[in-house]
Amino acid sequence: MSTTAAKKNRPKYLSLRALLFEIRLPLPGWISILHRVSGLMLFLATVWVLYLLDRSLASAAGFEAIQHYVSLPVVRISLLILVWAVCHHLCAGIRFLFLDLDRGVDRETARLTSWIVLAASFGLTALFGARLMW
Amino acid sequence: MVNRVVVGAHYGLLDWLAQRITGALIALYLVVLGGGWLLATRPLTFETWQGLFAQGWMRVATLLFAVSVAWHAWIGLRDILMDYVKPAGLRLGLQVLVLLTVAAYLGWAVQILWR
Numbered sequence: 001m002s003t004t005a006a007k008k009n010r011p012k013y014l015s016l017r018a019l020l021f022e023i024r025l026p027l028p029g030w031i032s033i034l035h036r037v038s039g040l041m042l043f044l045a046t047v048w049v050l051y052l053l054d055r056s057l058a059s060a061a062g063f064e065a066i067q068h069y070v071s072l073p074v075v076r077i078s079l080l081i082l083v084w085a086v087c088h089h090l091c092a093g094i095r096f097l098f099l100d101l102d103r104g105v106d107r108e109t110a111r112l113t114s115w116i117v118l119a120a121s122f123g124l125t126a127l128f129g130a131r132l133m134w
Numbered sequence: 135m136v137n138r139v140v141v142g143a144h145y146g147l148l149d150w151l152a153q154r155i156t157g158a159l160i161a162l163y164l165v166v167l168g169g170g171w172l173l174a175t176r177p178l179t180f181e182t183w184q185g186l187f188a189q190g191w192m193r194v195a196t197l198l199f200a201v202s203v204a205w206h207a208w209i210g211l212r213d214i215l216m217d218y219v220k221p222a223g224l225r226l227g228l229q230v231l232v233l234l235t236v237a238a239y240l241g242w243a244v245q246i247l248w249r
Contacts, residue, residue, distance in 0.1 A: 036210075037216075040211070043232075050243060050246065051240060053246055054246050058249070063183060063184075090164060127172070
């Protein structure tokens with residue numbers, strides 16, 4: 001056993017090719033990395049959200065300008081992506097809080113709750129999106 | 135479960151705990167605000183919108199939310215930088231940039247709430 005282990009090429013460095021095509025990240029891993037990605041997105045988008053809040057609260061004219069602005073298709077799609085980031089970060093975050101309490105750490109439950117997080121975040125995004133558009 | 139004797143300054147534990155407590159507060163604010171937004175009468179007028187943020191409790195709740203977000207974002211971004219940015223100088227520079235950005239966001243939020 002030690003001889004077969006010695007024949008392996010170690011250390012093995014992660015290449016972009018390996019990351020993209022050779023390593024399959026399990027679903028809970030996707031939930032985790034998307035939690036990071038969505039968190040970074042929210043940090044970067046905060047300046048935009050503050051701008052929207054600032055102008056919409058400043059005056060009636062500003063409120064109308066923002067209402068027109070958020071009706072533009074590009075802005076709507078951006079808002080929808082941002083809403084997804086909030087929903088995913090929220091749902092995955094609640095899952096992580098339960099994991100911290102040692103709840104749902106076995107593989108079956110962890111996979112199930114990962115699917116729930118994925119579905120719930122898309123479902124909530126659709127719900128808010130529908131309310132946003134019409 | 136491993137029994138360990140915790141030694142040191144424990145500031146890692148404080149950050150870990152702060153990340154979770156601020157996360158829970160953020161979740162509470164967002165669920166209440168999001169639920170209210172879904173149930174609100176349409177169309178939303180400027181008077182309703184401004185009136186909501188003119189309430190004292192709403193301003194205080196939003197301030198607590200903003201402070202929670204600032205703290206939460208700092209710990210989260212610091213974790214990301216610690217994981218992916220290895221050169222110490224670059225990492226420190228980016229961490230300072232994140233702190234300044236978070237402070238600026240917070241200042242702007244206060245200015246919006248109490249204009």
